Amino acid sequence: MSKLLEIALGIVTGIGGFLEAGSLATAAQAGATFGFQLAWAIGLGIICIAFLIEMAGRFAAVSRHTLPDAMRERFGIRFFLVPLVAVGLVSFLVLASEIGGVCLALQFASGIGFQWWALPVAALVWLFLWKGTFGMVEKGASLLGLVTLAFVVGAFRLDPPVGQVAARLLPSLPQQDSAKYWFMAVSIIGASVSPYLFYFYSAGAVEDGWDVSYLGINRLVAGLGMTFGGVVAIAVLVCAAMVLHPLGIQVSRYEQIPLILVTPLGRTGFVLFIASLAIACFGAALEIALQLSYLAAQGFGWRWGENLRPREAARFTLVYTVCLPLAGLVIVTGIDPLKLTVFSMALTALSLPVTVVPLLVLMNDPTYLGERTNGWLSNAAVLAVGFVACVVALVAIPLQLMGS
Amino acid sequence: MELGLAVLDQQVVDRHDRMMGKVDGLVLETRPGEPARVTHIVVGGTTLLWRIHRGLARWVERRRGTDGRPDLIPWSRVLRVGVDVKVDVDSSRSPALHWERWVRDHVIGRIPGA
Numbered sequence: 001m002s003k004l005l006e007i008a009l010g011i012v013t014g015i016g017g018f019l020e021a022g023s024l025a026t027a028a029q030a031g032a033t034f035g036f037q038l039a040w041a042i043g044l045g046i047i048c049i050a051f052l053i054e055m056a057g058r059f060a061a062v063s064r065h066t067l068p069d070a071m072r073e074r075f076g077i078r079f080f081l082v083p084l085v086a087v088g089l090v091s092f093l094v095l096a097s098e099i100g101g102v103c104l105a106l107q108f109a110s111g112i113g114f115q116w117w118a119l120p121v122a123a124l125v126w127l128f129l130w131k132g133t134f135g136m137v138e139k140g141a142s143l144l145g146l147v148t149l150a151f152v153v154g155a156f157r158l159d160p161p162v163g164q165v166a167a168r169l170l171p172s173l174p175q176q177d178s179a180k181y182w183f184m185a186v187s188i189i190g191a192s193v194s195p196y197l198f199y200f201y202s203a204g205a206v207e208d209g210w211d212v213s214y215l216g217i218n219r220l221v222a223g224l225g226m227t228f229g230g231v232v233a234i235a236v237l238v239c240a241a242m243v244l245h246p247l248g249i250q251v252s253r254y255e256q257i258p259l260i261l262v263t264p265l266g267r268t269g270f271v272l273f274i275a276s277l278a279i280a281c282f283g284a285a286l287e288i289a290l291q292l293s294y295l296a297a298q299g300f301g302w303r304w305g306e307n308l309r310p311r312e313a314a315r316f317t318l319v320y321t322v323c324l325p326l327a328g329l330v331i332v333t334g335i336d337p338l339k340l341t342v343f344s345m346a347l348t349a350l351s352l353p354v355t356v357v358p359l360l361v362l363m364n365d366p367t368y369l370g371e372r373t374n375g376w377l378s379n380a381a382v383l384a385v386g387f388v389a390c391v392v393a394l395v396a397i398p399l400q401l402m403g404s
Numbered sequence: 405m406e407l408g409l410a411v412l413d414q415q416v417v418d419r420h421d422r423m424m425g426k427v428d429g430l431v432l433e434t435r436p437g438e439p440a441r442v443t444h445i446v447v448g449g450t451t452l453l454w455r456i457h458r459g460l461a462r463w464v465e466r467r468r469g470t471d472g473r474p475d476l477i478p479w480s481r482v483l484r485v486g487v488d489v490k491v492d493v494d495s496s497r498s499p500a501l502h503w504e505r506w507v508r509d510h511v512i513g514r515i516p517g518a
Contacts, residue, residue: 064487072413072426073413076412076413077428077452077455077456078455080413131517300425300426301415301423301425301426301447302423302504303422303423303424303504309518310512310515310517311508311513311518314504314505314507314511314512315503315507317512318511318512321511
């Protein structure tokens with residue numbers, strides 16, 4: 001495949017794969033509650049995830065190690081257990097949220113309550129992983145995910161004050177409701193910086209056999225893919241800010257969210273909203289379930305690979321075969337998928353130091369990267385966002401729990 | 405000796421480059437007046453559990469009987485130490501893959517299309 005095509009495909013993957021339950025729910029909620037004011041949190045999240053994705057790809061291309069493999073080797077089993085458990089738990093909650101997102105889309109489409117869809121959806125995700133190959137999961141899901149560009153169209157149709165939106169890319173203090181404001185801000189950052197994203201990306205780079213000749217592609221794909229992907233998330237925020245904020249509707253109940261596309265695009269908007277939600281969440285569920293398998297297999301040295309037949313990588317297959325029905329059962333209980341999603345995102349932000357610092361240690365280790373270790377800028381950017389998000393989450397999560 | 409200790413927790417592949425686990429433990433030989441020497445690398449079994457929690461490892465060992473013993477691979481069978489540790493072993497017969505085979509035969513292999 002020509003390099004140009006690979007770059008294009010990588011960027012398309014970034015755009016189509018960016019939106020999932022977390023980024024959609026947090027951006028819609030933030031727009032409805034605070035107008036354009038939280039646009040900066042999306043911007044900050046994008047910068048951070050672009051750096052992390054670039055690092056994960058560079059690490060795989062130079063060292064030929066996956067992240068869990070290198071972490072176990074570098075830190076030993078006892079310390080490795082900390083990021084393993086943190087990433088595993090957070091990813092599991094996010095998996096349940098994504099299944100919940102698909103179920104909500106099906107509820108909007110059919111009128112049948114979301115709980116009823118949870119196990120069929122989990123089974124369908126499982127079937128795709130059982131039968132599919134890595135390329136199909138990664139490229140297929142994100143190509144279909146391009147339907148989420150409907151939010152960009154919707155945002156332009158609503159004719160937003162572009163200057164005001166751009167001005168909000170700089171952080172500002174809330175005028176009222178500060179506990180909610182900061183909780184929303186960390187949830188947005190958590191949604192952008194989900195660890196499954198860079199673990200999955202690193203596993204993919206090793207699965208595709210990247211070497212140092214991919215470093216340029218990697219940098220372009222990480223930078224442009226994430227930036228354009230972030231534009232979709234900002235479009236969701238703009239739609240919610242234009243449609244729901246003036247009406248005083250706060251997205252506490254999910255039934256109101258489709259309005260953000262119905263207002264600019266009418267009946268088509270409703271269909272596009274359902275398709276976006278279903279496809280984005282389904283694609284993310286595929287990636288997260290697969291990533292849980294990668295995490296365990298690469299950490300414990302089991303045979304792994306989505307391109308192998310299930311029986312050739314039995315324990316690897318077993319992990320997603322067990323996790324998917326369990327995540328489906330979380331939704332069967334009738335827990336509010338929107339609350340679960342936003343809460344999982346805040347928890348992701350809280351766990352950032354544990355998931356990101358081990359990565360940074362590896363990225364600065366010349367035994368793995370030779371002369372291609374991190375520069376000061378990427379270290380500083382990721383550390384600063386990670387720690388600030390964690391500290392704010394530490395304060396905001398209890399306040400939010402007490403408030404609701 | 406230096407090299408021997410460095411391989412702890414590295415990926416192990418067999419002579420056909422098939423993954424067979426991690427270097428979960430090492431067997432050291434001490435001789436009076438000389439530095440200790442790595443004689444075997446240990447893969448699988450409860451070796452890893454011993455390094456995480458002794459009580460849990462003891463409990464598992466009492467229950468599991470003779471299933472899933474660790475594979476002790478002599479250092480002389482280590483072919484190459486690079487990104488992975490390559491050993492001159494056929495993993496399809498290694499006890500290190502006991503649970504991989506068990507899951508294949510009793511769970512995954514029973515689902516149609518596996």
